[in-house]
Amino acid sequence: MGRAGETGLPFPRERIVELDALRGIAVIGIAWMNVYVFALPLQAYYNPAAYGAQSAFDYALWAVSFVLVEDKFRTLFAMLFGLGVAIMWERGTGWREHLARMALLFAIGVIHATLLASNDILRVYALAGLALPLLLQLGWHGLGLAMTALVAIHLGGGYVWLANRSPEFFALNFGAHPDGLAYALELGRESIGDRIVRRLASLPATLAAISAGVPINLASMLAGVALWKSGLLPLRWSRGRVLGLIVLCCLVALPALALIAFSAHSLAFDPQVVARNALVLSAPFDLLMGVAYAVAMLALFTRIRDSLGVRLLAAAGRLSLTNYLMTSLVFSALFASWGAGLFAAVSRSEALLLSLVPAALMLVWSPLWLRLYGPGPTERLWRAGARAITGRHA
Numbered sequence: 001m002g003r004a005g006e007t008g009l010p011f012p013r014e015r016i017v018e019l020d021a022l023r024g025i026a027v028i029g030i031a032w033m034n035v036y037v038f039a040l041p042l043q044a045y046y047n048p049a050a051y052g053a054q055s056a057f058d059y060a061l062w063a064v065s066f067v068l069v070e071d072k073f074r075t076l077f078a079m080l081f082g083l084g085v086a087i088m089w090e091r092g093t094g095w096r097e098h099l100a101r102m103a104l105l106f107a108i109g110v111i112h113a114t115l116l117a118s119n120d121i122l123r124v125y126a127l128a129g130l131a132l133p134l135l136l137q138l139g140w141h142g143l144g145l146a147m148t149a150l151v152a153i154h155l156g157g158g159y160v161w162l163a164n165r166s167p168e169f170f171a172l173n174f175g176a177h178p179d180g181l182a183y184a185l186e187l188g189r190e191s192i193g194d195r196i197v198r199r200l201a202s203l204p205a206t207l208a209a210i211s212a213g214v215p216i217n218l219a220s221m222l223a224g225v226a227l228w229k230s231g232l233l234p235l236r237w238s239r240g241r242v243l244g245l246i247v248l249c250c251l252v253a254l255p256a257l258a259l260i261a262f263s264a265h266s267l268a269f270d271p272q273v274v275a276r277n278a279l280v281l282s283a284p285f286d287l288l289m290g291v292a293y294a295v296a297m298l299a300l301f302t303r304i305r306d307s308l309g310v311r312l313l314a315a316a317g318r319l320s321l322t323n324y325l326m327t328s329l330v331f332s333a334l335f336a337s338w339g340a341g342l343f344a345a346v347s348r349s350e351a352l353l354l355s356l357v358p359a360a361l362m363l364v365w366s367p368l369w370l371r372l373y374g375p376g377p378t379e380r381l382w383r384a385g386a387r388a389i390t391g392r393h394a
Contacts, residue, residue, distance in 0.1 A: 015318070018301040021310045023080050023317030024366075025297060028359045029073025030121075031327045032352065033065065037119050038331035039351035040344060041184035043174055046278040048348060049269035050176045051184075058348040063265070067257040068289070071282065074121060075220045075290030077320075081125055082221025083228055085132050098133060100389040102126045104382055108325075113206070114199040115192070116328040121217075122321075124210045128218040135222060143226035150219035151284050157212065158280030167272065175271030188343040192336070216283050223291055232295060242299055249292035253285040260285075315366035322376035323366065327358040 036045045036052075043050035048062035089098070109122030135146055172180035190198070199206075231237055232245070260277045267273050301310050316323055333339040334354055346354065369376065375383070 017305055017310065017314045018298050019080065019083070020314035020317035021301045022076065022294060022297055023320040024313035024315070024323075024362075025293075025317075026073050026077040026080060027316060027320045027323050027327070027362070028313075029069060030077060030324065031331075031355045031358050032069050032073070033071075034117065034119065034327065035331060035351045035355035036348070037117065038328075038335040039342065039346055039354065040348070041181055041188060042118075043176065043180060043184060044348070047174055047176075047264075047269050047271065047274045050174070051181060051344070052346075052348045052351070054347045055349075059265070061349055061352060063261050066261045066278075066282075067254065070278070071286040072289045072293060075223075075286050076293055077121070078125065078128075078217050078220035079224030079227070079290060079294055080320075081129070081224070082132060082218075083224035085129055085221070086136055086225045086228070089133055089136055095133070097386055097390045099130070100386040101382065102129045104385045104389070105129070108321075108378070108382065110203070112325055112328060114196055116325075116332050118199070120328075122324075123207075124213040124217050125221075127211060128214045128221060131218060132221055132225075136225065140226040140229040143222045143229065147219040147222045147226065147287075150215040150222070151287065154216040154219070154283055155280060157215070158283075159276075161212070162272075162276055162280065165275075170271035170275055173271070174275045175269075177271075185344055188335075189337050189341075192338050216287070220287060220290060223287065224294070227291065227294065242295055246292050246296050249288040249295075253288040253292070256285045257282060257289070312363045312367060315370050316362045318370060319362070319366045319376035319379065321382065322378040323358075323362040325378055326362065330358040330361065 033045075040052040041050065044052045048059055053059050053062065085098070088101075093101075103126070105122050106126035109120045109124075109126060112122060113120035135143065138146065168177075171177040172183075187195075187198075232242070237245075260282055264270075264273055264277055301313075304310055331354075334357070335341070335343040337343070342354075
């Protein structure tokens with residue numbers, strides 16, 4: 001038994017179709033929310049009253065997204081990333097190769113954030129991933145305690161950060177302040193050249209901002225490892241225990257998230273309340289929903305393992321890094337000034353419909369690519385780059 005397996009179940013040596021399908025679901029779910037980053041001013045991502053909500057349906061769509069989607073699939077993606085790192089560590093990845101992989105992932109994230117997606121998650125995954133091997137020797141109980149501590153750090157740090165921001169800051173960045181919206185609209189319509197210059201100039205400030213997301217993302221990664229070590233992700237638990245965990249997570253998280261959403265609506269989407277709810281208060285409940293989704297969908301995929309749907313999702317999941325980047329490229333082609341230029345020209349519900357475009361594309365092209373070429377282009381680049389840095393060619 002290898003290093004990571006000394007305190008729990010051994011990690012798999014072969015690919016697991018159900019886990020690949022979970023990755024496919026995660027990257028599709030991320031597209032649901034990421035479309036708003038590309039389609040609408042930045043304030044509208046968290047606050048439907050700021051821009052893009054043209055009907056009661058748009059507000060209802062925001063509420064459903066907040067409770068069931070926002071940060072849940074990014075949590076699921078982080079859980080699977082953590083499990084992936086643990087599997088690589090079990091297979092013999094040493095510190096040198098691990099650090100090379102995280103450095104390259106960070107570089108890919110910087111390029112992605114500079115050219116396409118300001119909310120890129122690869123950078124924070126790389127930073128959180130640096131510390132992950134230090135915790136892999138913990139059993140699943142110890143991992144649970146570490147997760148709790150990291151969530152507490154996120155909550156405490158978040159509230160300290162909120163307390164040091166001015167009302168004007170919240171109005172400009174999370175509300176419908178005319179100056180804030182005007183600036184956001186200007187950014188959404190800038191040329192690719194102007195975007196590159198601006199994003200490169202803001203790299204130091206951006207690094208500080210994404211570092212704040214390390215604790216909650218590391219907690220999510222540990223959740224993936226803990227679920228494996230507990231025997232839950234391989235579904236070695238009884239059916240009753242699996243169902244019990246799903247129900248418990250939902251009973252705790254869903255009422256809390258619904259109440260948080262109601263508080264924002266009842267207070268007329270006050271910018272400070274919106275920021276607190278989205279950036280800090282919802283985080284532990286998003287993590288619980290990510291766990292519930294992982295367990296529920298894994299149980300479902302295990303039952304229908306040979307179905308066409310699972311095979312398509314698994315193909316998308318095997319190319320999850322490439323598909324994540326491809327989604328940003330498709331959204332840029334639809335909304336950016338150098339593409340179709342639909343930025344700020346669609347409602348919230350219309351933007352959601354357009355998020356189906358990359359989802360459909362990845363389900364079509366992923367199995368074809370795998371059949372013809374094997375691993376995705378970005379996955380190949382990441383792996384080859386790490387081997388070149390470490391001098392490992394096998």
